[in-house]
Amino acid sequence: MNHGPASVPEHPRLGRRAAIQAGAIGLLGLGMNHLAALRALGARAAGANIPGAQPADTATPRATPKAARVIYIFLSGGLSQQESFDLKPDAPDGIRGEFRPIATRTPGIHISEHLPELAKRSHLWALVRSLTHPSNDHSVGHMMMLTGRSAIPQGFDSAKPKPSDWPSIAAVAGAATPRRDNLPPAVVLPEQLIHRTGRVIPGQFGGLMGVQRDPWFVEACRFNANSYGAWPRYGFHFERGGENPQGYVFQAPNLALPEGLAGDRFQRRLQLLEQVGCQQEGLERLATNEKFDRYRQDAISLLADPRVYRAFDVTNAEPDVQDRYGRNVFGWSLLMAKRLVTSGVNLVQVNLGNNETWDTHQSMFPILKDYLFPPTDRALSALLDDLEAEGLLDSTLIVMAGEFGRTPKISTLPGAKQPGRDHWGAVQTVFFAGGGVHGGTVIGSSDRSGGHPATAPQKPDNMAATIYQALGIPATAAWHDEVDRPHQIYSGDPIPGLT
Numbered sequence: 001m002n003h004g005p006a007s008v009p010e011h012p013r014l015g016r017r018a019a020i021q022a023g024a025i026g027l028l029g030l031g032m033n034h035l036a037a038l039r040a041l042g043a044r045a046a047g048a049n050i051p052g053a054q055p056a057d058t059a060t061p062r063a064t065p066k067a068a069r070v071i072y073i074f075l076s077g078g079l080s081q082q083e084s085f086d087l088k089p090d091a092p093d094g095i096r097g098e099f100r101p102i103a104t105r106t107p108g109i110h111i112s113e114h115l116p117e118l119a120k121r122s123h124l125w126a127l128v129r130s131l132t133h134p135s136n137d138h139s140v141g142h143m144m145m146l147t148g149r150s151a152i153p154q155g156f157d158s159a160k161p162k163p164s165d166w167p168s169i170a171a172v173a174g175a176a177t178p179r180r181d182n183l184p185p186a187v188v189l190p191e192q193l194i195h196r197t198g199r200v201i202p203g204q205f206g207g208l209m210g211v212q213r214d215p216w217f218v219e220a221c222r223f224n225a226n227s228y229g230a231w232p233r234y235g236f237h238f239e240r241g242g243e244n245p246q247g248y249v250f251q252a253p254n255l256a257l258p259e260g261l262a263g264d265r266f267q268r269r270l271q272l273l274e275q276v277g278c279q280q281e282g283l284e285r286l287a288t289n290e291k292f293d294r295y296r297q298d299a300i301s302l303l304a305d306p307r308v309y310r311a312f313d314v315t316n317a318e319p320d321v322q323d324r325y326g327r328n329v330f331g332w333s334l335l336m337a338k339r340l341v342t343s344g345v346n347l348v349q350v351n352l353g354n355n356e357t358w359d360t361h362q363s364m365f366p367i368l369k370d371y372l373f374p375p376t377d378r379a380l381s382a383l384l385d386d387l388e389a390e391g392l393l394d395s396t397l398i399v400m401a402g403e404f405g406r407t408p409k410i411s412t413l414p415g416a417k418q419p420g421r422d423h424w425g426a427v428q429t430v431f432f433a434g435g436g437v438h439g440g441t442v443i444g445s446s447d448r449s450g451g452h453p454a455t456a457p458q459k460p461d462n463m464a465a466t467i468y469q470a471l472g473i474p475a476t477a478a479w480h481d482e483v484d485r486p487h488q489i490y491s492g493d494p495i496p497g498l499t
Contacts, residue, residue: 067394067395067396067397067434067435067436067470067471068346068395068396068470068471068472069341069345069346069347069392069395069396069397069435069471070173070341070346070347070348070396070397070398070399070435070467070470070471071334071337071338071341071347071348071349071350071383071396071397071398071399072169072170072347072348072349072350072399072400072467073334073349073350073352073380073398073399073400073401073431074145074146074193074349074350074351074352074400074401074402075352075353075357075358075400075401075402076142076193076201076351076352076353076354076355076356076357076358076402076403077138077353077355077356077357077358077359077360077402077403078138078141078356078358078359078402078403078404078405078406078423078424078428079358079401079402079405079406079428079429080097080358080360080364080368080405080406080421081129081405081406081427081428081429081446081450082095082096082097082406082408082421082450083097083099083112083364083365083368083406084111084112084115084368084373084429085111085112085115085127085129085429085431086127086129086429086446086450087099087100087101087110087111087112088448088449088450089101090448091408091448091449091450094409094410095408095409095410095449095450097365097410098365099112099113099114099365099368099369100112100113101113102116102119103119104118104119104120104122104440105119105120105121105122105123105440106122106123106439106440109122109127109440109442112373114368114369114373114374114377115373115376115377116377117377117378117381118377118380118381120381121381121384121385122439122440123439123440124384124388124393124433124434124439125384125398125431125432125433125437125439125440126431126432126433126437126438126439126440126441126442126443126498127429127430127431127432127441127442127443128429128430128432128442128443128444128458128463128495128498129427129429129442129443129444129445129446130427130443130444130445130446130453130454130455130456130457130458131401131427131428131429131430131444131457131458131459131460131462131463132425132426132427132428132452132453132457132458132459133145133150133404133425133459133460134150134425134426135404135425136404136422136423136424136425137158137423138158138201138356138359138403138423139158139159139201139202139203140152140156140158141402141403141404141423141425142193142201142202142203142204142403143156143165143166143202143203144203144403144460145203145401145402145403145404145460145463146168146169146170146203146204146403147165147166147167147168147169147203147207147460147464148169148460148461148463148464148465148467148491148492149166149460149461149464149491150459150460150461150491151491153165153166153207153208156202157202158202159199160199160200160202161200161201161202161203161204161205161207162202162207163207163208163210163211163482164207164208165202165203165205165207165208166203166207166208167205167206167207167208167209167213167479168203168204168205168206168207168215168349169347169349169464169467170186170187170188170204170215170347170349171186171205171206171207171209171213171214171215172209172468172473172479172489173185173186173215173346173347173467173468173471173473174186174213174215174216174346174347175209175213175479176468176471176473176477176479176489177346177347177471177472177473178346180344180345180346181343181344183308183340183343183344183345184215184216184345185345185346185347186215186216186345186346186347186348186349187215187216187217187218187340187345187347187348187349188204188215188216188217188218188348188349188351189217189218189220189333189336189337189340189348189349189350189351190218190219190220190221190250190329190332190333190336190350190351191217191219191220191221191223191351191354192204192217192219192223192351193351193354194223194354194355195355195356196225196226196355198225208481208482208487209479209481210481210482215349218253218312218336219253220250220251220252220253220312220332220333220336221248221249221250221329221354222248222249223354224245224247224248225355226243226245227245227248227354227355228353228354228355228357228371229353229357229367229371229372229375230326230328230329230330230331230352230353230371230372230375230376231244231245231248231328231329232244232248232327232328233326233327233328233375234328234330234370234371234372234374234375235248235371236367236370236371238360238361238362238363238367239362239363239416239417241363241366242370242371250315250329250332251315252309252312252313252314252315253312307339307343307344308343310339311336311339311340311342311343312336312339314332314335314336314339315332317335321335322335324378324382324385325378325379325382325383326375326378326379326382328375330352330353330375330376330379331375331378331379331382333350333351333352333379334350334379334380334382334383335379335382335383336348337350337383338383338386338387341392341396342390342392346471347467347471352376353372357372358372358402359423360406360420360421361413361416361420361421361422362412362413362416362417362418362419362420363416363417363418363420364410364418364419364420364421365418365419366418380398380400383398384398384433384434387434393433393434394434394435394436395434395435396434396435397432397433397434397435397436397437397466397467397470398431398432398433398434398435399430399431399432399463399466399467400430400431400432401428401430401431401463402428404423404424404425404428405424405425405426405427405428405429405450406420406421406422406423406424407421407422407423407424407451408421408424408449408450408451409421424451426451426452426453427446427450427451427452427453429446430458430463432466432498435470435499436470436499437498437499438497438498438499441497441498443456443458443495443496443497443498444456444457444458458495459492460492461490461491461492462492462493462494462495463495464490464491464492465490465491465492465493465494465495466494466495466498466499468489468490469494470499473489473490475490476488477489477490
């Protein structure tokens with residue numbers, strides 16, 4: 001019996017002709033972001049190591065997944081647990097917030113009055129009120145919660161991503177789960193996490209696994225340094241309140257064939273690509289063809305598959321569907337996520353809010369009440385309803401978390417008109433639904449002030465293990481970095497009592 005780590009399947013080294021083939025994909029006239037990954041692969045010198053470069057038949061078979069699909073909703077900036085899912089109405093002044101707790105459908109569980117639709121659906125979700133890690137820094141928190149590892153990688157730089165970073169949960173899921181119908185196993189939408197200063201948040205990428213394992217980013221938004229929230233209706237500015245960014249649009253990636261590239265012309269270009277591919281012979285063909293064909297097939301499948309068109313074309317969805325999810329970036333993003341997992345994508349990470357939208361140092365109460373909770377409550381409730389109605393909720397795990405929680409003490413920044421709470425890694429509440437999760441359940445608790453775990457503390461590693469288990473990744477699974485060192489996928493155990 002093999003008790004060693006199960007290797008993530010990967011293909012052998014790339015030869016120099018792969019670079020020629022990578023450039024040839026441009027004959028299709030495609031501009032999707034994943035083609036950049038192909039070119040990166042092609043540009044690697046002959047003999048470059050590919051993470052996990054072992055024959056696929058050496059991998060331990062995957063366990064039967066409980067969920068098969070995961071939607072990971074990430075609230076960049078840090079959701080305040082005291083204002084959302086772990087209110088402290090009996091705490092002293094200065095700790096107790098302005099919002100009232102309301103009863104949910106489940107006796108004994110109370111959440112914010114500004115999440116009424118989720119309160120009606122408490123039988124479908126569970127809360128872990130005791131997730132903890134040791135950092136109050138945005139970048140470190142993102143690294144921990146996006147990668148599911150509490151340890152900081154060697155050489156970590158909070159100002160930028162580095163090749164030595166841990167791979168994101170999305171990157172690991174993309175490498176360790178099977179492809180379905182030529183769709184990418186893992187997708188991140190609607191945009192990368194970028195701060196208004198231009199700093200790209202670390203923890204989102206392939207890291208040690210290599211750039212070819214970066215998750216697929218569906219760029220449905222054009223980054224705007226002044227945007228926050230669920231625009232257009234719920235766009236805001238921390239200092240000036242409601243403010244919709246100008247010229248900021250949400251649109252599906254352009255999957256249409258370029259003008260003039262249709263019918264016979266498109267087929268001719270595909271044939272030309274085939275001719276380039278046929279020039280390979282012998283072992284070099286074996287070494288490169290499958291990798292190249294995978295990316296080429298991705299591009300063609302995205303162009304040809306009507307399910308993909310429908311999944312991305314959310315702003316033209318039926319009016320009643322858009323009304324239920326909300327005609328805003330939060331609603332469109334969760335609708336797109338639902339359609340993608342339904343089409344066959346294994347994991348979709350949804351970034352609800354760029355520019356660290358949930359970083360409510362100031363004007364916290366009006367911002368949460370008026371701009372963040374309403375679209376979140378509506379869109380997440382619609383997602384739960386649709387998955388349940390279609391019989392997919394039990395096979396789709398939903399996780400919602402940020403990089404940390406907020407401080408027990410309410411404070412006011414110098415010059416700010418209204419108060420908020422600061423960064424707090426010591427405790428946050430994580431929301432779980434579907435995927436076999438026991439609805440109406442609360443695991444763990446925080447202390448009286450909501451500042452530290454009181455019972456059943458959990459780590460980012462436990463959250464990630466819960467996701468990996470739901471995807472059917474075996475506990476012994478490992479991936480290999482660019483110098484062929486094995487890394488266990490699991491760095492913790494799944495959260496007990498959740499499923």
